[in-house]
Amino acid sequence: MARNGLVYEYMFIAIIVAVLAGFISSLAYYSYALNVNPACEAIKADQQALDDIVRKAQTTPVVEKAEGVYEVYIVGRQFVWIPSNIVLKDPKQVTFYVATTDVIHGFEIAGTNVNFMVIPGYIAKFTWYPPKNAEGEYLILCNEYCGVGHQFMKASLVIER
Numbered sequence: 001m002a003r004n005g006l007v008y009e010y011m012f013i014a015i016i017v018a019v020l021a022g023f024i025s026s027l028a029y030y031s032y033a034l035n036v037n038p039a040c041e042a043i044k045a046d047q048q049a050l051d052d053i054v055r056k057a058q059t060t061p062v063v064e065k066a067e068g069v070y071e072v073y074i075v076g077r078q079f080v081w082i083p084s085n086i087v088l089k090d091p092k093q094v095t096f097y098v099a100t101t102d103v104i105h106g107f108e109i110a111g112t113n114v115n116f117m118v119i120p121g122y123i124a125k126f127t128w129y130p131p132k133n134a135e136g137e138y139l140i141l142c143n144e145y146c147g148v149g150h151q152f153m154k155a156s157l158v159i160e161r
């Protein structure tokens with residue numbers, strides 16, 4: 001009897017190890033093979049650095065550093081993204097610098113792997129390599145509840161090819 005019980009113990013341990021290995025390898029598959037990157041680089045920023053992002057977002061939000069290589073400056077605040085409309089011509093590499101002037105917002109470009117939190121006191125930096133078939137208008141939304149107007153917080157990204 002005792003020996004039988006032990007067999008079941010080992011069986012269940014083996015099942016648990018297999019399930020865990022399955023979960024971990026599927027996570028690894030999503031993050032590496034499918035290039036799904038939920039996290040961004042959060043750069044600690046003082047008031048001057050944050051003001052700089054606000055100024056760029058209001059004046060020159062899109063900077064083309066080389067052909068198809070862009071830097072985009074965006075500010076989130078209750079309940080808008082500034083700028084509200086971004087147009088990129090044939091982008092290959094897009095680095096977003098996003099800051100908030102009030103509370104936490106979530107920056108997401110629907111239908112892409114661009115999705116990260118924007119935290120007060122930090123500049124969220126994320127480099128996106130748009131797929132070749134990315135074209136047309138994309139919805140930028142806020143996916144972190146930030147107040148009564150949260151659901152109105154959106155902008156548009158247009159990719160021209």
Ligand code: CUA
Pocket residue numbers: 076077078079104105106142143144145146147150151153
């Ligand atoms: Cu900003 Cu929700």
